[in-house]
Amino acid sequence: xFAAMIETPDKTPPGATADFGFRRVAIDEKASxxxxxxxxxxxxxxxxxxxxSGGLHRLWKDALVRSLAAHPFGHVVDVAGGTGxxxxxxxTRGGAARVTxxxxxxxxxxRGRDRAxxxxxxxxxxxxxxxxxxxxLARRSVDAYTIAFGIRNVSRLDAALAEAHRVLxxxxxxxxxxxxRVVLPLLRPLYDAYSFRVLPLLGQVVxxxxxxxxxxxxxxxxxxxxxxxxxxxEEQGFAGVRVRNLTGGVVAIHSAWRV
Numbered sequence: 001x002f003a004a005m006i007e008t009p010d011k012t013p014p015g016a017t018a019d020f021g022f023r024r025v026a027i028d029e030k031a032s033x034x035x036x037x038x039x040x041x042x043x044x045x046x047x048x049x050x051x052x053s054g055g056l057h058r059l060w061k062d063a064l065v066r067s068l069a070a071h072p073f074g075h076v077v078d079v080a081g082g083t084g085x086x087x088x089x090x091x092t093r094g095g096a097a098r099v100t101x102x103x104x105x106x107x108x109x110x111r112g113r114d115r116a117x118x119x120x121x122x123x124x125x126x127x128x129x130x131x132x133x134x135x136x137l138a139r140r141s142v143d144a145y146t147i148a149f150g151i152r153n154v155s156r157l158d159a160a161l162a163e164a165h166r167v168l169x170x171x172x173x174x175x176x177x178x179x180x181r182v183v184l185p186l187l188r189p190l191y192d193a194y195s196f197r198v199l200p201l202l203g204q205v206v207x208x209x210x211x212x213x214x215x216x217x218x219x220x221x222x223x224x225x226x227x228x229x230x231x232x233x234e235e236q237g238f239a240g241v242r243v244r245n246l247t248g249g250v251v252a253i254h255s256a257w258r259v
Contacts, residue, residue, distance in 0.1 A: 018155045021218030030155040031131070035105055037212045038082075042107045044207045046083055051206060052199060052213075057085075060251050061148060063244075064177045065089040067255060068096070071173060073143035077102055079132050079164070080150020084112035084125065086177075091124045096144065100126040102135060103150075133159040140169040148177040152223040161236040168258035174238055176254045179220040180229075183249035191250060195220070226252050 018027040025033060041048065049057045068076065068090060074097045078087045081101035091099050103109050106129045113127045130136040132147070132154050145164045154160040164174055182188045195217045203213030224232065226243045229252075233241050238256035245252050 019219070019222040021215040021222070027155050031104065034153045037215055038105045039107050040209050041203075041207045041212050042083075042105070042111055045108070045111075046085070048203065048206055048213075049085075051202060056247060056250075057149075060177060060246055061086055061089060063246060064146065064148060064175055064253055065093055067175055067244075067253060068144060068146060068173065069093060071144075072096070073173060074098065075100070075142045076144040076146060077135070077137060077142045077167065079135070079145060079147040079160075080104070080153065081148075082108040082112060082150070084115055084127075086146055086148045087112070087125050088116065088119070088121070090146070091121060098126070099124070100128060100137075100142075102128050102130045102132075102137075104129065104131050133163060135163050135167050137167045139166055140172075142167050142172065143169055144173040144175070146175045146177075149179065151176055151178055152219050157224075158232060158236065161233055161238075165236050165238060165258055170258060172258040174233070174254075174256040174258065176229075176233075177251060178229075178254070179223065180245070180249050180252035181225040183245055187248045187250075226254075229254060 016027040017024045018030045020030050020033050064086065076090055076096040076098070077100045078090065079102050081087050081103050082105070084101055087099045087101045090096050101109065101112060109127050109129055116125055128136060132150065133156055145168055151157065151160055168174065182191050199217055200210045200214040204210035226245065226249070230241045230243055233254060233256050239259045241254065241256040243252055243254055
């Protein structure tokens with residue numbers, strides 16, 4: 001069903017580092033650190049999403065899926081799809097004949113598969129463990145690529161974007177939902193206070209892991225802002241890049257086409 005793991009040229013210079021929250025770590029170390037974060041919180045991941053966002057993450061994901069459904073596609077891959085929140089929406093609301101979830105974290109994939117089975121969605125979604133920087137998919141094999149709240153966790157952002165471009169067929173759609181920069185001046189200090197003071201405490205209470213949610217906040221602040229991320233998408237060969245801010249820029253949807 002899937003092509004063999006695709007090896008992409010590693011252009012990383014010796015000694016390169018990457019952001020892991022506010023820390024700099026060896027670039028090859030980041031993936032295992034991020035995987036450890038999600039292994040530790042997998043059991044309460046969906047609950048924490050509801051608590052952290054006050055349920056807003058559901059509306060944000062709905063907006064992403066509506067953008068996809070506006071142009072029905074045959075095969076959609078949802079990268080960093082975790083427990084299947086976006087994939088289940090795509091499978092039940094149209095916009096794709098086939099949905100594949102690809103996530104580097106086997107624990108999250110297993111939970112997502114079980115979740116789909118509990119809903120009676122046998123065979124509706126394919127589940128695969130794979131790295132966003134080296135997707136186990138053939139060149140030009142999918143019609144749409146979605147990723148929600150996952151791209152800021154990759155070690156090599158440009159490599160992940162290049163992989164999205166590689167696996168998309170010409171005319172394919174790229175859609176990324178990610179935390180971004182707040183654009184409303186009055187909202188920014190409130191958001192910062194909530195992020196740095198409340199979220200780690202909430203993570204400690206609900207999951208017993210304050211550090212995982214401190215990392216979450218820090219990773220958001222390290223991620224490129226809307227304009228910089230749009231530029232980097234364009235640099236990988238995408239056309240028609242657009243940005244749609246949601247909730248005052250707390251999150252943004254970046255969309256583009258593979259030409």
